[in-house]
Amino acid sequence: MPSYTAPLRDMQFVYNELFDPTEITALPGCEDATADLVDPVLEEAARLAQNELFPLNHSGDTSGCQYEDGKVTTPPGFADAYHQYAEGGWIGLPCDPKYGGQGMPGALNVLLEEMACSANVAFATYVGLTRGAYRAINTFASDELKDCYLPKMVSGIWSGTMCLTESQCGTDLGLIRTKAVANENGSHAISGTKIFITAGEHDLAENIIHLVLARLPDAPEGIKGISLFLVPKFLPNDDGEAGERNPIRCTRIESKMGIKASATCEMNLESATGWLIGEPHKGMRAMFTMMNDARLGVGIQGLGLGESAYQAAVEYARDRQQGRALSGARYPEQAADPLLVHPDIRRMLLTMRVFTEGTRALAVWVGRQIDIRDRSEDAEQRKQADDLVQLLTPLVKSYLSEVGHDTAQMAVQVYGGHGYIHDNGVEQYARDARIAMIYEGANGIQALDLVGRKLTAHMGRYLRRFFHPVQAWISSNTANAELQPFVLPLAKAFGRLQLATGQIAEAGLKDPNEAGAASSEYLKLFALVTLAFLWAKMAKVALEKQDNDDTGFYQAKIATAHFFMERILPQSGALFASIMSGGATMMTFPDDAF
């Protein structure tokens, strides 16, 4: 069985060394989040993940959730772990202290989420959805609703969900049929059936707060006629405690490929009582707030699984003896050399590593921008941070889930036939990682969001927040001889990204299919350049500190950066060629010939 040790050293490097932590502590409410606080928090979270969550991962996958008569039972140990997690204040860690949260930086929470996902991604879904619901309620709901629901959600006594999907509509939410009719007391009666509701029913929390998309009687057609409602499993009494059962019931749970310990529910609403969040027909706006956070969270699932998979693969490659090194036996005293000596094994391990460490830096970078967006007192700074978050969210969701999945698959490959065996653990990573590429907006949708919305918004203003700093960084470091191996490939790939961006904007203006046809490759190219930028920056920090390197951490960082630049980044050339060739080969292919 694989093991998991939280990569605290790398996390500290990203949090404190790669980025300037004082930019975060300068934000209102983050003043205390200095290394004195951050390091122990990370250590404690690591302990919880390693000791409490990780041991339930494999068993949770094996037993799965049980459904009986409207009730869902989570795998053995989940309820205890959940209570520990909640009582430790981990659910409310980034939430507003007004509602009992810790008010910690979102950037830090990125790392805590990563650990939870590495240790037990199914468990992490229960917590993640509560935070998404928290954010939507906190941003759009009335004070009355906030005061009633948020303290209990922040403490984890109550949990949250988002109920969007119906059998006839997944991506296209304009087709929603669930209806909401106003009651006399200001609440609404909501009826309909939702499917694929993660954590829709379970035995972890005392109450479950569903955020439900539904249509009011006078709603305009399509996406502009969707409203958002808060529908609790139990209606709160006057004292604020869970009271009368609300007719929103789980009617079945799905049998799935992965994350089997996460309950995926069909929810039936029969005139369930709910309250409008935000304005009528403007539900998508509130939902997008929640979804954007959720998309970041889904990306982190990929990151977390990638880290566990990497650790498992390295461990196995060290232990497992098989064959001899091509250049002659490295360990003649043993029956065979360990897998680690083989070039292709090393290729896989380093690929897994550059993706994991690179995407960790990306996730923290975006987390920091969210902190700035939410907390800065400078409106211009907030706007710039928001622009960057808007731009990078589809990248984080899509790319992190994809490389997380690829990494998990590579772990299976390193294990060989043993990787395919359930009891050896890594095939679970591969199965668990698959869903992240699909839910919260399939990766193809993310790519469309990038080229269709994010690229064109304000004539490319979001892009400026990325292209200008990268260009400036390249300019100011080109003269640095030591950095040449990193700056030059970055500059080359960046030039390709500029050309591809111009091409897509121009071609897409004339024919949206052209933008659509290029979108997935473009997202990958963009993500590769983003990682190249972060790897170049990481190399620079490591180079500056390599003289004081007892553990070899910085040397390893520099070597990994070289691997990225030389073995991974060249993919940008292929992606570029593919993008520039246009979409005609796909779009002119006769429908009947498929």
Add this chain to the structure above:
Amino acid sequence: MSSIEKVAVIGSGVMGSGIAAQAANAGIDVILLDILPKEGSDRDAIAKGAIQRMLKTNPAPLMHQRNAKRIRPGNVEDHLEWLAECDLVIEVVIENLEIKQALYRKIDQHRKASAIVTSNTSTIPLAHLVDGMGEDFRQHFAVTHFFNPPRYMRLLELVAGPDTHAEVISTLRDFGDRMLGKSVVDCKDTPGFIANRIGILWMGVAVRFAFEDGLTVEEADSIIGKPMGIPKTGIFGLLDLVGIDLQPHVESSMLATLPDEDMYRDIHRPSAFIEKMIAEGSTGRKGKGGFYRLNRAGGKKVKEALDLKTGKYHPANKSSLASVEAARAGLRALVEHPDRGGQYAWRVLSHTLSYAAALVPQIADHIHAVDEAMKNGYAWKWGPFELIDKLGPQWFAKKLAEQGMAVPPLLQQVGEGSFYQVENGKLQYFGTDGAYHNVDRADGVLLLADIKRAGERIDGNRSASLWDIGDKVLCLEFHSKMNAIDEGIMAAASKALKIIPAQGYRALVIHNEGTNFSVGANVGVGLFAANIAAWPKITESVKQGQDVYKALKFAPFPVVGAPSGMALGGGCEVLLHCDALEAHAETYMGLVEVGVGLVPAWGGCKEMLLRWSENPRHPKGPMPAVSKVFETVATATVGKSAEESRALLYLRPSDNIVMNRDRLLASAKERALAMAKDYAPPEPRELTLPGPSGEAAMTLVLNDFHRAGKATDHDVTVGKKLAHVLAGGKVDPTETLSEDKLFTLERNAIVSLLRTPQTLDRIEHMLETGKPLRN
């Protein structure tokens, strides 16, 4: 046909003074008379006051302030003998038959024998006006009905009486067309003539059905507006603009003269709601507000709309009718949409269009006159018969019949056909004789629209086209969005530069029939490139534009620009590189780049420096010209007419101004052909510029403005870049600079400004709001 060299306008109210101003704009001496004032010693006070108001009114009736000097004020008691000098006397007094007739008798005593007399009446039949007047007077009398404001509204309705001499009518038509720049439409002597006859019914149904169908003010205006090709003021916005209190007068005078069986009599309903508004002084923009108002409470300007049910104001909402969305697919999709907007659109159009169809030949000889009148008098994009063609005449007739509405004979007659067709490349209209007739243009009118119908384009792309306009002259037409200058336009211009010598063309005319010649460079493309830090590409595209404009200037054939409307930024610069301009009088030129944080970089600075330094009426030495260009460009000054543009040297003394836009292309072509004989391209010139000391002087001015709070930080940054270019950079004042060197200075300045976030914010703001950002 006699020429009109001096005009008298009697009555100096809004219409009279507007007509007088437009005549003065045409370079004609005008006598403006009014009655004696009730008090005061100056017996000419009323006409003098009217001239004073002309100088202040916005939009300006005068194309240049100095045109006021052509207008001589007087009064009808002391100065009637002045009429003896006039070739035309236009009566624009109160709509009262007795007063008008009394005036005519006086005029008749003083006018010279050949002088023409016209009335601007909108409601009194010509027959009544001349009733009892002598035969010679009747022979020299006509109605010339202008629309408000006379400078800007293109329609002039011309009505002849049974005795009016044909030559009088041809003289008036020619005068209105060539001198005043109007689109002259011959009308019959019927109530409201053409435009108001249809317009008043249209307004009546649009208001009445909005109330009846329960539409909000915003919803009604969203239907009666863009979907119908009507200005976005729609119906309620239009009433606010013209004055709600005017309507009852107009309506009652129509009712007094309309035939008994006229549809308007069935449609008209007095509205207690509107009567109450008028009684309370809510008469529109001039009053306490109307169907809309701007609420300035709390220091903010909030546009509010009136609730037609409660009579209370609320912040104006954007209409969310699905029918407005559906109208993108065409007019029929709008009227067939089941929502209340679609139903309302049908009710308004079915009445208005069937009314118009029933009135031909009663009010005009042919349908084309009706369409021209509505397009030029009410600023509709399509006339009633063009709208019926959009719906499909047969479909329209069938639907009218289904709903129990009368199907006008003309509509029955056209049957499965359409009111317009193109035959052998010629536009034809359906005549009352059941045959199609060519839409003939007057001599000296050449329309690109006709050329495009008749022939294939020579070359072109999405943004611009090249057309053969005859006699071996090529026309470069812009048709990008808002005619913004982009890569496509540059490519088409480059193509013209190759095709003209290669295929034996003799000259190039740059012209289009858009509302505006060009609003400037497509800065959106530049903004996007700047956002992705594509600096080499930006430099390259600036250079490319410079190369094309330079090539136009030094081409081995004449290039004549023929602009109308706005010609700003890059659109102004292309004209500055032409050999000659034939500019419509309503041409508004300016280098407005600083508004978006840029400097002119397609040779605008260079050409303006050349013009001011070579201006014989300007002091010598390098600095005066530089200061003048700096003042003009740093403040983004735009000429509000061709005449004002000329004063700013955007037009040279050798450039011509053409009053009628329909004559622009023909004038430009004629000019180009004249120049093509023995044409020699201009020689490149050298500029003497002041260098760093001049730049320092301009910087001082900027700093003063900054201190006084009149210039923002970024204004100063942009201004300094401009000063650097105009001073010739680091040039030694004893040396000269080539035109190419100026291009380099311009290019460096604009590229460095595109690297500043403030400039990018300005461009984004302009593109998204249409308004400049002062950051």
